Amino acid sequence: MSLYLSVAIIVLIFVVIFQIAKASEYVSILKGEEASRQQNNKINGFLMVAFLVLGFVGIYVCNKAYYGKTQMAQGAASIQGQKVDEMLFVTLIITGIVFVITQVLLFWFAYKYQEDKNRKVFFFAHSTKLELIWTAIPAIALTVLVVFGLRNWFFFTGEPPKNAMVVEVTGKQFGWIFRYSGKDAIFGKKYYKNIDPATNSVGIIWDDKYAQDDILTEQTMYVVKGTPVKLIIGSRDVIHDVGLTHFRLKMDAVPGIPTTMWFTPIYTTKEMREKTGNPNFAYEISCDQMCGNGHYSMKGVIEVVDQEEYDLWMAKQKPQYFTAFPEKDPSAVPVAKADSTTKATTAKM
Amino acid sequence: MSHEAALHNHEGQGHDDHGHHEHHDTFLTKYVFSQDHKMIAKQFLITGMVWAVLGGLMSVLFRLQLGYPDASFPWLESILGKWAKGGQITPEAYYALVTTHGTVLVFFVLTAGLSGTFANFLIPLQIGARDMASPFLNMLSYWFFFTASIVMLSSLFVETGPFSGGWTAYPPLSALHDASPGSKSGMDLWIIAMALFVVSSLLGGLNYIATILNMRTKGMSMTRLPLTIWALFFTAVLGVLSFPVLLSGMILLIFDRNFGTSFYLSDIYVNGVGALSNEGGSAILFQHLFWFLGHPEVYIILLPAMGMVSEIMSVNSRKPIFGYMAMLGSLFAIAILAFLVWAHHMFVTGLNPFLGSVFVLLTLLIAVPSAIKVFNWLTTLWRGNIRFTPGMLFAIGFVSLFISGGLTGIWLGNAALDIYLHDSYFVVAHFHIVMGVASMFGMFAGVYHWFPKMYGRYLNNSLGYIHFWITIAGAYMIFWPMHYQGLAGMPRRYFDFSIWESFKQFAELNRFISTVAMIVFAVQILFLINFFYSIFKGRKVTVLNPWESNTLEWTTPIRPGHGNWPGEIPEVHRWPYDYGKDGHDFIPQDVPVGADETDTH
Numbered sequence A: 001m002s003l004y005l006s007v008a009i010i011v012l013i014f015v016v017i018f019q020i021a022k023a024s025e026y027v028s029i030l031k032g033e034e035a036s037r038q039q040n041n042k043i044n045g046f047l048m049v050a051f052l053v054l055g056f057v058g059i060y061v062c063n064k065a066y067y068g069k070t071q072m073a074q075g076a077a078s079i080q081g082q083k084v085d086e087m088l089f090v091t092l093i094i095t096g097i098v099f100v101i102t103q104v105l106l107f108w109f110a111y112k113y114q115e116d117k118n119r120k121v122f123f124f125a126h127s128t129k130l131e132l133i134w135t136a137i138p139a140i141a142l143t144v145l146v147v148f149g150l151r152n153w154f155f156f157t158g159e160p161p162k163n164a165m166v167v168e169v170t171g172k173q174f175g176w177i178f179r180y181s182g183k184d185a186i187f188g189k190k191y192y193k194n195i196d197p198a199t200n201s202v203g204i205i206w207d208d209k210y211a212q213d214d215i216l217t218e219q220t221m222y223v224v225k226g227t228p229v230k231l232i233i234g235s236r237d238v239i240h241d242v243g244l245t246h247f248r249l250k251m252d253a254v255p256g257i258p259t260t261m262w263f264t265p266i267y268t269t270k271e272m273r274e275k276t277g278n279p280n281f282a283y284e285i286s287c288d289q290m291c292g293n294g295h296y297s298m299k300g301v302i303e304v305v306d307q308e309e310y311d312l313w314m315a316k317q318k319p320q321y322f323t324a325f326p327e328k329d330p331s332a333v334p335v336a337k338a339d340s341t342t343k344a345t346t347a348k349m
Numbered sequence B: 001m002s003h004e005a006a007l008h009n010h011e012g013q014g015h016d017d018h019g020h021h022e023h024h025d026t027f028l029t030k031y032v033f034s035q036d037h038k039m040i041a042k043q044f045l046i047t048g049m050v051w052a053v054l055g056g057l058m059s060v061l062f063r064l065q066l067g068y069p070d071a072s073f074p075w076l077e078s079i080l081g082k083w084a085k086g087g088q089i090t091p092e093a094y095y096a097l098v099t100t101h102g103t104v105l106v107f108f109v110l111t112a113g114l115s116g117t118f119a120n121f122l123i124p125l126q127i128g129a130r131d132m133a134s135p136f137l138n139m140l141s142y143w144f145f146f147t148a149s150i151v152m153l154s155s156l157f158v159e160t161g162p163f164s165g166g167w168t169a170y171p172p173l174s175a176l177h178d179a180s181p182g183s184k185s186g187m188d189l190w191i192i193a194m195a196l197f198v199v200s201s202l203l204g205g206l207n208y209i210a211t212i213l214n215m216r217t218k219g220m221s222m223t224r225l226p227l228t229i230w231a232l233f234f235t236a237v238l239g240v241l242s243f244p245v246l247l248s249g250m251i252l253l254i255f256d257r258n259f260g261t262s263f264y265l266s267d268i269y270v271n272g273v274g275a276l277s278n279e280g281g282s283a284i285l286f287q288h289l290f291w292f293l294g295h296p297e298v299y300i301i302l303l304p305a306m307g308m309v310s311e312i313m314s315v316n317s318r319k320p321i322f323g324y325m326a327m328l329g330s331l332f333a334i335a336i337l338a339f340l341v342w343a344h345h346m347f348v349t350g351l352n353p354f355l356g357s358v359f360v361l362l363t364l365l366i367a368v369p370s371a372i373k374v375f376n377w378l379t380t381l382w383r384g385n386i387r388f389t390p391g392m393l394f395a396i397g398f399v400s401l402f403i404s405g406g407l408t409g410i411w412l413g414n415a416a417l418d419i420y421l422h423d424s425y426f427v428v429a430h431f432h433i434v435m436g437v438a439s440m441f442g443m444f445a446g447v448y449h450w451f452p453k454m455y456g457r458y459l460n461n462s463l464g465y466i467h468f469w470i471t472i473a474g475a476y477m478i479f480w481p482m483h484y485q486g487l488a489g490m491p492r493r494y495f496d497f498s499i500w501e502s503f504k505q506f507a508e509l510n511r512f513i514s515t516v517a518m519i520v521f522a523v524q525i526l527f528l529i530n531f532f533y534s535i536f537k538g539r540k541v542t543v544l545n546p547w548e549s550n551t552l553e554w555t556t557p558i559r560p561g562h563g564n565w566p567g568e569i570p571e572v573h574r575w576p577y578d579y580g581k582d583g584h585d586f587i588p589q590d591v592p593v594g595a596d597e598t599d600t601h
Helices: A002-031 A033-069 A079-112 A128-157 A269-276 A307-316 A320-324 A336-348 B002-013 B016-021 B027-032 B037-067 B074-087 B091-127 B135-155 B185-214 B227-258 B283-317 B324-338 B353-365 B367-381 B390-412 B415-421 B425-455 B461-487 B504-537
Strands: A165-172 A175-180 A215-218 A220-224 A229-235 A240-244 A249-253 A259-263 A283-287 A299-305 B579-581 B584-586
Touching: A002 A033, A002 B461, A002 B504, A033 A079, A033 B461, A033 B504, A079 A128, A079 A249, A079 A259, A079 B367, A079 B390, A079 B415, A128 B353, A128 B367, A128 B415, A165 A220, A165 A240, A165 A249, A175 A220, A175 A299, A215 A220, A215 A320, A220 A307, A229 A240, A229 A249, A249 A259, A249 B415, A269 A299, A299 A307, B037 B091, B037 B135, B037 B425, B037 B504, B074 B091, B091 B135, B091 B185, B091 B227, B091 B283, B091 B425, B135 B185, B185 B227, B227 B283, B227 B324, B283 B324, B283 B367, B283 B390, B283 B425, B283 B579, B324 B367, B353 B367, B353 B415, B367 B390, B390 B415, B390 B425, B390 B461, B425 B461, B425 B504, B461 B504
Parallel strands: A165 A229, A220 A299
Antiparallel strands: A165 A175, A175 A215, A229 A259, A240 A249, A240 A283, A283 A299, B579 B584
């Protein structure tokens, strides 16, 4: 009912506007083309300046209302992020100056040079000097931005420090799987045809001697504050993207082609909760590449903790090998029977 | 005045001078299978408008979901059926709407609707030709577009839904039937529609190039062409060189989808299906092929708007366009660079960092010709005598939007910032302003300016003013705040943000944006009413040259027939921008250079 009502109201408004517009056309014919053009010029010229002024007021209001809700206000949570923020501000200042100058000139000229019978138009077809000026100035400004940008780019995409911990991230429709290399610090080989959603979600080759201490977790990844983390990123099905808003980085997860990214977190999750005043704060991993109907819900979490807490957490993790082959788990030996089966399987392998 | 005299003269001569192809036009040959470039232009325009309404309506629907994620609208269920169970749009439907909105607006509206309309309409009229080099291919170009439209439309009615993997159609999502319901037969229809579209755009493009190069009237040297024609020329060259690459990418995709090849597929395990046998392909290959078209496509959309804005701005400032050769040079530079920057869409795909740095450099280089264009437009206004016709307003609006959206391109083109902002709402804001709304403004400017030539009547001025002011204010209100959402890292293509601690703070802003989007859409309907009403009932054009413009299209009769000029095609003696020269308000191109005239540009 309310739908029909609102449709009726909209139609009515349309009819009214349309009739007024038609009437104004008759009026302008009566007035003569010249006179009505002058009137239109006056109105629109005024609106040009009004739009300019209101536009800047609008920008101010918008900034006041929403700046506090952006990441900029919160501050970056990684050293990479701090560099990104720094660069954002430099870029904002340079482009901001250009924005203000050009928009003011545009709308001001439109207002100032609206038709006037007495003005003689300035026949000004070209000026090599002026054109050189506005070729050179943007070129110089851009050189600054490019140099600044590329230094950061090569830092972000370069090799992480030697002490970096390595975590493998695998995207799937619609969630994240994390693999730690375990005590030997080497990941076991994997092959996608070995994938078994229940026990081997990334397709580890169990025969590989490095594979048996690998640890798998889902949805939540633990990393240590102050220690560089290198992510080796892959996907099981379609393209996903590891989006780390708070660390200001992202990298695609492509099936068949591993990618990497590294960052150094500088605040623990707890510290961030205090810093933002939000008790529910979490370092969320958002999927930033369209991956299907559940794309919007493909969430992971990074827990940034200190070394001590990390060690405690790690100690509780069980290698995935023992989930795949529970009978080989040394902590489940007490029963004698289990022991003999383990031997048998090992012999076969 | 000589023009009035010429008008009467032509009318007196009647129809005989149409020459060899005066024949009995039936309804079918005049309005449907027409080979007259002006009629084909109108066909492109109106088909484009139909798509613009559909695409716009889709955006209103998905904005409804983003603005009111918890509300339920029973009437939605009665329109969309199972796609809006309980009055709430489903994620499948949401993604289908977003995808179709993108595809349709980029290709069907801003490519076919924009270049298709104005290249067809303006090229022969402004260069002084009776028609296109091949009117028949031109007709085919439209009918391929029409067929593509029908196939795309039919994909909306497939049981598993239209394609829903984003307009960029990245495999493996688009290649695997089981990865998403939208990747089933909806995707096959999508590819077929795109393939037909590519054929249409190639037939059109080849025709435009051939016509501009070979069929200029006497005296119309290349440097006397209006900037509109130059822009349409570069647009056509871009299209002809890049669309085939998209077609090849699509063909490989069809093979991967249906014939078991592995061009884009490797190491895939699909939930519920298991491991696929495809190995050795590269999903990134498709992105290279796609963006090799995809980036030039941005300029295919933007250049015609730039060309028309240059022309309209000069006419209504009563002043020559500033720096004709610089405008031309910057168009050329943009056209070249358009082919060398595609991988800036792929900074976060694991691209080689060195390669990335090359693309940063080349991408930011585009800012230089863009800056030249902006400053030249500003100087064109400076000390002019501006008439605010609705066309002129939209041209000024275009420049404003091009500045705003172009500057954020400097942020995104810098890989070290893109690594943060990529695929966030910042990108949505950027490309909607600079490519979507700005080109739309160019198109509106063109429609308002050349409507009198198309239909022999004027559009209603007051409605034009209302249309302009609400649209530009609305466009900024919709897209400006999205930059803030992007700076909060809010990813695009999310159906619902309420489960995200990092992004849910914008619920109120999303509602605001959705409301403004609906108002802006309603105002576009007002434009449509104005358009169709004015075709039949608008104020009649009574003078040959209502905008007092220099270009050749205004030397034709008010309602030109097939063949454009009843008599001889006029000879050109000067460039098209002699406004305010030697105390004359304007000197049309077909007026011989006087003995006492000062040297031109």
